Amino acid sequence: MSQKVRVRFAPSPTGPLHIGGVRTALFNYLFAKKHGGDFLLRIEDTDQNRYVEGAEQYIIEALDWLNIPYDEGPGKEKDCGPYRQSERKDLYKQYADALIESGNAYFAFDTAEELDAHRKDHEAKGKTFIYNWHNRLKLKNSLVFSVEETQQKIANGEEYVIRFKTPEDETLYLNDIIRGGMQVETNILDDKVLFKSDGMPTYHLANIVDDHLMKITHVIRGEEWLPSLALHVLLYRAFGWNAPQFAHLPLILKPTGNGKLSKRDGDKMGFPVFPLEWKTADGDLFSGYREDGYLPEAVINMLAFLGWNPGTEQEIFSLEELVEAFELERVHKAGAKFDPEKTKWFQHQYLQKVDDAELAEEFKKFLDTKEVSTALNLTLIVSLLKERASFVSDLWEQGSFFFEAAESYDSKAAEKAFKAETPALLQHVVSILKISGDFSVENLSEKVKGWITSENIGFGKVMMPLRLALVGEMKGPDVFDILSILGKEESISRIEKAIDFMG
Numbered sequence: 001m002s003q004k005v006r007v008r009f010a011p012s013p014t015g016p017l018h019i020g021g022v023r024t025a026l027f028n029y030l031f032a033k034k035h036g037g038d039f040l041l042r043i044e045d046t047d048q049n050r051y052v053e054g055a056e057q058y059i060i061e062a063l064d065w066l067n068i069p070y071d072e073g074p075g076k077e078k079d080c081g082p083y084r085q086s087e088r089k090d091l092y093k094q095y096a097d098a099l100i101e102s103g104n105a106y107f108a109f110d111t112a113e114e115l116d117a118h119r120k121d122h123e124a125k126g127k128t129f130i131y132n133w134h135n136r137l138k139l140k141n142s143l144v145f146s147v148e149e150t151q152q153k154i155a156n157g158e159e160y161v162i163r164f165k166t167p168e169d170e171t172l173y174l175n176d177i178i179r180g181g182m183q184v185e186t187n188i189l190d191d192k193v194l195f196k197s198d199g200m201p202t203y204h205l206a207n208i209v210d211d212h213l214m215k216i217t218h219v220i221r222g223e224e225w226l227p228s229l230a231l232h233v234l235l236y237r238a239f240g241w242n243a244p245q246f247a248h249l250p251l252i253l254k255p256t257g258n259g260k261l262s263k264r265d266g267d268k269m270g271f272p273v274f275p276l277e278w279k280t281a282d283g284d285l286f287s288g289y290r291e292d293g294y295l296p297e298a299v300i301n302m303l304a305f306l307g308w309n310p311g312t313e314q315e316i317f318s319l320e321e322l323v324e325a326f327e328l329e330r331v332h333k334a335g336a337k338f339d340p341e342k343t344k345w346f347q348h349q350y351l352q353k354v355d356d357a358e359l360a361e362e363f364k365k366f367l368d369t370k371e372v373s374t375a376l377n378l379t380l381i382v383s384l385l386k387e388r389a390s391f392v393s394d395l396w397e398q399g400s401f402f403f404e405a406a407e408s409y410d411s412k413a414a415e416k417a418f419k420a421e422t423p424a425l426l427q428h429v430v431s432i433l434k435i436s437g438d439f440s441v442e443n444l445s446e447k448v449k450g451w452i453t454s455e456n457i458g459f460g461k462v463m464m465p466l467r468l469a470l471v472g473e474m475k476g477p478d479v480f481d482i483l484s485i486l487g488k489e490e491s492i493s494r495i496e497k498a499i500d501f502m503g
Contacts, residue, residue, distance in 0.1 A: 005037025007218050008211070009063075009070070012044045013055035016278035016286065017062050018263055019338075020222060020252045023303045027249060028220050029068040030304070030326040040214060041073030043084040044207070046200050053281075056084075062275040066296045067319060080214040085206050092201035095209050095239070096162045096194055100142075104238035105194060107150055107160045108141040130190045133168045162195035164204075164231065164238075172230050177218075177247040177328045184230040192231055204228065208235045211244060220247045220328070247328045250307040251335040261338050271340035275299065293391040295354070298347040307336040316349055348390040356383045362392045370396070372403050376485055384477035399476065402485060405494055406472020409501065413474045417464040423499045425462050426469060430495050439488055445480040469498030 009025040011017060017025075032039040041063070043056050056074065063069055070076065073083045082088055099105035108131075115131070118139075122129035136143055141163070142150040154160065170186040194205040201209070211219060226248045236243035252261045255269065266273035267286060277288035289299045301317055309332070310317070310325045317325065351359070360378040367374065385398045409418075432447050452462050463479060470482050470491065483491045 003217055004215075005032055005035040005217050006040065006215050007032045007037065007220055008040040008042050008214060008216050010042040010044050010207070010210075010221075011059055012047065012050065013052060013059065014047070014050040015052050015055055015263075015280075016274045016276070016288075017059050018261075019273050019275065019303065020261065022062065022066065022275055022299075023252065023306055024220065024222055024249060025063060026066070026068055026300060026303050027308070027326075027328075027331070030323055031218065031220060031328060032071075033323040034326055037217070038071045039068075040080070040216070041070035041083065042210060042214070043074060043086075044203065045084055045086045046089070046203070046206055048086065058276060058278065065290055066275060066300055068300070085210065088206070088210065089200060091213075092206055092209055093195065093199070096201065096205060099164070099194070099238055100162065102238065103165065105162050105164050106136075106142045107154070108139070108163045108191075108193075109153055109158055109160050110140045111159070114140070131163065132166055132190045133187060136165075136191060159197040161193045161197055163191040164194050164235065166191050166231075166234065172233065174229055174233055175246070176226075176229070177245055178250075178331045179226075179248060179333055182229075186230070186234075189230055189234075204231055204235065208232055208239070212236075212239070212241050216244050218245045218247065220249065223248045223251050247331070250332055252306055253335040253337045255338055255340060257335075257337045260335075269340070271343065293393055294343075294347050295350045298343070298350040301350070302343045302346045305336075305342075306338065307332050316346075344390055351390055352386060354386075356386070359386060359392070359395075363395050366392050366396060367403070374403050376402060380485060384481055401471045401476060402482075405490075405497070408472065409468055409498070410473035413464075413468055417468050417474075418498075418502050419461070419465075421461070422465045423502050425457065426465060426495050426499050429462065429466060430492055430499075433483070433488055433492055433495075436488070439484055441478070441480045441484045444483050448480070465498065466495070469495045 007028040009021075009028050011021055011025075029039050031037070041060070043059075045051055045056075060074070072078045072080065077083070096105065100107070110131075115129075119129040131139065138144075143165070145153070166189045167186050172184045172186060174182045174184060176182065192204055193202050195201055229246060229248070232246075233243055253259065254261050254265055261273060263273060263286070272287045272289045272292055272294075274286050274288045275290060277291040278286045280286075290296075297318070300319060300322070301315075304317060304322050304326075305315070308326070308330055311330060354362075356379050360382045363378055363382055367378075381399055381402055382395060385395050388398055389395050428451065429448060432451060433444070436443060436447060448462070449459075452459055464474070467474060467476065467479050467482075470476075470479065470486065476482055486494070
């Protein structure tokens with residue numbers, strides 16, 4: 001690629017960024033970085049009616065949290081700005097006018113009521129109304145009116161739109177990096193509105209003009225834009241510009257595989273579909289991956305596999321490895337089924353990689369929210385618990401007994417472990433602990449196991465009730481690790497409490 005690769009992510013600020021949008025951003029980012037190119041953010045806010053306060057900031061924060069920040073865009077202005085379409089609106093009219101000049105577009109004065117009447121009339125006859133080559137010379141537009149009439153209507157303040165004049169009787173040969181070659185007959189296309197009566201461009205015009213002026217070389221976007229590809233290619237041709245290369249990403253499907261994953265599916269099915277939490281103006285709260293305790297690396301790895309495959313057995317990829325391995329040609333055409341369990345699997349894998357001291361800091365924050373203060377060695381506790389944890393909150397579920405002595409004992413386990421001879425056996429353990437100056441795991445293990453072996457007692461007769469006394473149920477790491485962390489005083493207190501319980 002001799003020309004510098006430039007790609008863009010161009011969301012509308014109409015609400016939080018759905019993970020489908022995040023995946024589009026990620027694939028653009030990976031492609032740009034792989035080819036030493038630029039990743040741009042453009043905010044497509046021409047539809048002011050749907051603008052949502054805070055949405056643009058949310059998009060930027062989400063990309064930053066996921067470590068896929070843009071190189072150029074709002075707040076990172078370079079020479080292709082401004083990067084919000086609402087701040088560029090004055091430049092679109094000249095391009096619409098240029099298309100009129102070249103005969104590739106025309107003024108249309110049909111009112112909404114008139115067009116609605118045509119639609120209903122067609123429906124009554126079992127047809128579909130399309131504004132294009134077969135009827136445009138029968139409708140109210142500058143292809144029918146003289147130049148003078150057209151100018152007079154505009155001067156009179158009559159409302160108009162500017163429509164693209166789609167060529168007749170042509171077969172368009174289109175190419176998509178993911179989907180390959182396609183053919184479209186221009187006769188089935190409608191003459192799309194490029195410029196609205198309110199003085200704002202439609203998506204189609206603004207998008208093409210901006211991509212050209214921002215020197216975009218590859219347009220990587222969702223499959224929902226595939227029906228617009230023919231028009232976009234025709235617009236590039238009408239302007240006399242080189243079109244970028246296009247790649248349309250597959251849909252992300254519901255976990256059932258039945259239909260597109262929607263914004264409301266997540267909370268219905270119990271998993272986030274947004275990177276960050278989002279609160280609507282009405283007070284509705286949508287959960288986010290960040291607030292649910294996911295690591296950004298796990299979310300990125302999961303998203304990369306929605307529609308892309310490296311062609312190897314490898315599943316765990318750092319961002320750097322993804323950049324290295326990513327190729328648009330390896331993106332599938334078929335929809336990608338979202339799998340919440342696989343996301344949790346990625347999260348588990350990444351939590352295991354987090355340094356124990358770093359994880360202990362996060363766990364400390366979690367304990368603070370529960371108002372649990374402790375002098376225990378959290379790094380050591382985390383190292384013992386993390387293997388079974390996927391989230392920081394799991395560390396609490398696995399190890400809350402370190403910080404709070406059990407109020408009761410698991411009844412099934414107690415029935416199995418607490419026998420008539422148990423109090424005497426535990427009392428002997430207490431006496432060993434009392435005289436142990438060295439409360440290390442090795443020393444405690446040696447002393448207690450030594451006694452059990454020398455007295456020829458079954459290990460289960462001592463170790464099961466001992467664990468139950470310390471934890472309250474049959475879970476947790478090695479008993480001697482628990483004793484060593486709790487310390488002499490707390491360990492003895494818990495064992496004596498169990499002895500009293502057995503009476």
